[in-house]
Amino acid sequence: MATEILMPALSPTMEDGTLARWLVKEGDTVSAGDILAEIETDKATMEFEAVDEGTIGKLLVAEGAQAVKVNTPIALLLEEGEDAENATVDTAQSQQPAPADKTLTSESQPAVGKDHPSPAKVAAATPEPDWPQGTKVKKQTVREALRDAMAEEMRRDDTVFLMGEEVAEYQGAYKISQGLLEEFKSKRVIDTPITEHGFAGLAVGAAFGGLRPIVEFMTFNFAMQAMDQIVNSAAKTLYMSGGQMGAPMVFRGPNGAAARVAAQHSQDYAAWYAQIPGLKVAMPYSASDAKGLLKTAIRDSNPVIFLENEILYGRSFEVPVLEDFTVPFGKARIWREGSDVTIVSFGIGMTYALEAAEKLAQEGIEAEVVDLRTLRPMDTETVIASVQKTNRCVTVEEGWPVGSIGNHLSAVLMTEAFDYLDAPVLNCAGKDVPMPYAANLEKHALVTTEEVIAACKKVCYR
């Protein structure tokens, strides 16, 4: 029986890829381990090997085909004696995990006959983008935007340098630093040994010494090894020295869950770092924010934690074509205006927030979606102003629920906007468990769009 050769997933987050080159042709016999094709993912070009022996009966996808979805049949492998025309195909049924049950824990009662004070005059952010009307924009991935931000700042200031594991010759474990070594040479794009605690501390020293390091953590999960240097040395020295010296530097890298990498590689540190005075924390969602905020981060004279997301790296957004585009810290962005409920999120949480808002609109609930963009400083003013309009708030994040950003926002709203609230603030967060590996469990462990929709309906008493 013939076997279909499927487009392989070559990274935890790969959804599709380009079939760059076939290295076999129809009629070739192959044995296990022979290289069949070169496949380009968004991160790298990989060789793809045969696992079985047989004859290549048919190439189903042409060389150069782009965006070939994972699991698409790309070739037919024949057993001895078969021919391509009358081969019977054994298609193993691929099962998608069934959607998990959705539960919401918080119970709330309608607040009846509550009068609201008149909306306070707070300058709320508007849904306008961060660039002047008429500015030319281009589609760019978050990955490219981050690289451009670093390259532009390295051209602007020769004290800026990049260090981390695989940032130079390998071009970045997630290809964020692609091309930087070629332009800035090994003096400024530095491969480190696998030694997070050590190189984080070394970079802090370099910052004390007047340089502006960008430290890439292959993921923030590994930054726990460096936590003492980040918190005790980078964040606190300005204060402890009475303002004499601090650490102007950026710690950046992917944060939070990627896909199927389980408990030790999937943690969201947003709330951890947001708790530390002396640090600034940015967590962009879009490519324009990734670029504008990273440029601001590199210029900032304080240690900045810059939390990226592996799943977002490949997403494309409009980025303004401007000589020097920056996004200020502490200014939220309203992605969607609405009058019924405010959804506050940041980073990848925005994907659930925006999707939920779209679905809610179909049911007649208009959600206002606020992207915090930076968690320290946090633009609570914009959130408060929005809640004064909608009287309801749902927060969305992938991180754990205890001591979360949503918890903090709930407290802020209770303190600053209590009389405007028509319902308790609901926090949609990741479940209070280590990240499981199994696909269905992982999906359920993260926050889901359905949960956000349910929470919004709940605070709207619908």
Added chain:
Amino acid sequence: MAARKSTSKPDATAEELTGYYRDMLLIRRFEEKAGQLYGMGLIGGFCHLYIGQEAVVVGLEAAAKDGDKRVTSYRDHGHMLACGMDPNGVMAELTGRAGGYSKGKGGSMHMFSKEKDFYGGHGIVGAQVPIGAGLAFADKYRGTDNVTFTYFGDGAANQGQVAETYNMAELWDLPVIFVIENNQYAMGTSVSRSTKSPDFWERGAAYGIQGEAVDGMDVLAVRDAGRKAVKHCRSGKGPYILEIKTYRYRGHSMSDPAKYRTREEVQKMREERDCIDHVRNLLLEGKHATEDDLKAIDKEIKAIVNAAAEFARESPEPDLDELWTDIYATGEAS
């Protein structure tokens, strides 16, 4: 104590010897005063005295030049005085006053002086080691020939980040001198109870780093070893390790009764190996100074220390508004 014999014929001028004597005496009297102020409740928290180890910093400062940097742990008062920081500002930081180097916000363990290239004063054992390598990295990046003296103790030498830093420092030829102040006790744990490879400088060999052990009770031996290390680093050959065998006379901190060693052990060191007595004898035997000359220096030092104590008592507590300053730097890169 594996210390070597003192140099029999001192390679130092009368002026140099007098300078070392004065600098070491300043540290000792300052620390004695700090101990007193602690006892009076004027200094709070942790206070780690440097008494006994004075020759280490004074010897190495004699090998340094302008623009060289230094960073150390929480036992830092001696380092600050040796690099020329103002005793008033140091003592006022110990008492938590506005006139302190960190405006009273850092305390004994967290003090800095950009002006004197003193980069702390770090409270976490071993954390200053990669930071020191980073300072050296910055000098190399800029193309200066300055070096960074990175001090740490025998306790910190067992920290993982020290090994991580050795590896990177040699890999990138960083101009950093790792100064292991082996005073033989990591708080209450003696070297023999914390490692089976007690010659800390030899660990550099695993990373290709040269180094040596030095008699830390002999300021001239320390200075000479320092000069050798500095020459190595300045010429672009990468890091160097100096393991300086020294001894602290007081407990780990003010609250340490030091029950882990005998009174006799301490007494023997004080009587036979004291670094200040050593230079004092060289001065007198070499007829570089008379008893009266030395008395005059003692008096002068006493006056400086008393003035520092006075300043530290009189300086006001920081304004309450200081609670909220220096958390973030304003402005951005030019």
